[in-house]
Amino acid sequence: MRRVLTLYSTTIGKKVVMAVTGILLVGFVLGHMIGNLKLYLPAHDGMAAIDHYGEGLRSFGAPFLAHGQFLWIARSVLILAVGLHIWSAISLKVRSNAARPIAYKRVAYEDSTLASRTMIWGGVLLLAFIVFHLLHFTTGTITPGFDFEHGAVFANVTGGFSNVGVAIFYIVAMVALAMHLYHGVWSMLQTLGANHPRYNSWRKKLALAIAIIVAVANISFPVAVLTGLVG
Amino acid sequence: MKLKLHIWRQTSQDAPGAFADYELDDVSPDMSFLEMLDVLNERLILDEQEPVVFDNDCREGICGACGMVINGHPHGPQKLTTTCQLHMRKFRDGDELWIEPWRAKAFPVLRDLMVDRSALDRIIEVGGYVSVNTGGVPDANAIPIGKGVADLSMDAAACIGCGACVAACPNASASLFTAAKITHLGVLPQGEIERNTRVQEMVAQMDEEAFGHCTNHGECDAACPKGISVDFIARMNRDFVRGVTREPITR
The missing domain is CATH 3.10.20.30 (Beta-grasp domain)
Structure with a gap:
């Protein structure tokens, strides 16, 4: 136990926790985006492709796993990852706020980016988005302008995004996600010490590529529904 | 003018x-x-x-x-x-x-633009050394060191400990300073012996001195008068995890 405590009690240990949970969350974001893209596939067997995909997620691992069990395992891991990510972020932020009690009168940024300086606020916005997203499309608790039906993913998505306000919130959240990813992906490689002169120039490009791909793909869904391309 | x-x-x-x-x-x-x-x-x-x-x-x-x-x-x-x-x-x-003046909790202003940077000295005290047995003076070049390693160590050793990295960091973190000192010694064969414990001691002291943490903004790198790279911070992070898992210290 001493080892774990030693690691987590230090700032670097907390950053390692943020980076490792960050990898899990980036992986989830990419997987979720790829799943979402099935919105564009043609329907078959009288059912939208994305509805087949949703059912596939619930029956994943059968017969070893019971119906829906895989999803709950994935959710548990993600909730734990998000929780650790946020807890580490807050404890580090409290620390760094205390590290400079008197602010500078003049501040001139050089290498930091808007993305790097807004990580904590982007994170807060993303948490709000995640809560709303779950209430909107997972539980169907908040359904402005459409009737939610469990399992009817295509109908829920097209119905959900027909509300312009909701669609705009999703788009704003995805821009925030892209910024969070742009700094986060690079930062997590740095935190984990993934640093080598041969590959260093690729790290920021990788971060930028992931950020752009995720943002463009995910923003396309509400735009496609609003413009009538899908639905 | x-x-x-x-x-x-x-x-x-x-x-x-x-x-x-x-x-x-x-x-x-x-x-x-x-x-x-x-x-x-x-x-x-x-x-x-x-x-x-x-x-x-x-x-x-x-x-x-x-x-x-x-x-x-x-x-x-x-x-x-x-x-x-x-x-x-x-x-x-x-x-x-x-x-x-440099603004950081760990650098209290003594007067006007003069700050107390002894927090950096205390980070050095806990690990910024190599242990050498007493006895006769060793021959120069008795330990062969590759050019790449020597250059890396010298790049890190260019740190003059001015504290500009702390001043520039939005989190008032001393990561660049600590990373430079850790690398400067840790990559050389003379410093390899204490590599695992040094990084833990120095990082723990850095935390104790009320510096902030590194969020990889890169402001330190830009402000450093000696051009110390944030690559050293990645190396410190890697060394730290290695040290904690291989040779954990009690502190």
Whole structure:
């Protein structure tokens, strides 16, 4: 136990926790985006492709796993990852706020980016988005302008995004996600010490590529529904 | 050239500080920044006012004693330059300059622009050394060291410990300083023996000194007068995890 405590009690240990949970969350974001893209596939067997995909997620691992069990395992891991990510972020932020009690009168940024300086606020916005997203499309608790039906993913998505306000919130959240990813992906490689002169120039490009791909793909869904391309 | 200066004045560590305004009419562009402050101080002394206190020593850019934040830039706007090596020709006639001390909880202001940087010394104390057996002086070059390793170590050893990295960091983190010192010793065979424990001791001390954490902004790298790279921070992070898992210390 001493080892774990030693690691987590230090700032670097907390950053390692943020980076490792960050990898899990980036992986989830990419997987979720790829799943979402099935919105564009043609329907078959009288059912939208994305509805087949949703059912596939619930029956994943059968017969070893019971119906829906895989999803709950994935959710548990993600909730734990998000929780650790946020807890580490807050404890580090409290620390760094205390590290400079008197602010500078003049501040001139050089290498930091808007993305790097807004990580904590982007994170807060993303948490709000995640809560709303779950209430909107997972539980169907908040359904402005459409009737939610469990399992009817295509109908829920097209119905959900027909509300312009909701669609705009999703788009704003995805821009925030892209910024969070742009700094986060690079930062997590740095935190984990993934640093080598041969590959260093690729790290920021990788971060930028992931950020752009995720943002463009995910923003396309509400735009496609609003413009009538899908639905 | 004429300058309008706003300089942080603080009589002691516990006293509240404030900016005081000064105007200089006859600044030579060939003066260094510190010489410009010397001129101001001579005038203040003649006027029977307290001169502005600031740290300085070699005035050659190699000792790490000087340092102040000029218009938001630690050591001023010129890259790879300490405050003493910054010349007034880098500014324009009529410029307005805000001059502040390094701002960090771990660097309490002693007076005006002078801060107490002994927190950095305490980080060195816990691990910034190599253990050498006593006895005869070892032969020079008795331990062969590859060119790449020697260069890496020398790049890290270029750190003069001025604290500009802490001053520039939005989190007031001393990660760049600590990483440079860890790398400087840890990559060499003489320092390899204590590599696992050194990084843990120094990181733990860095945390104890109330510095912030590293969020990889890269501001330290940009402000460093010696061009120390944030790559060293990645190396420190990797070394730290390695140390904690292989040779955990009790602290």
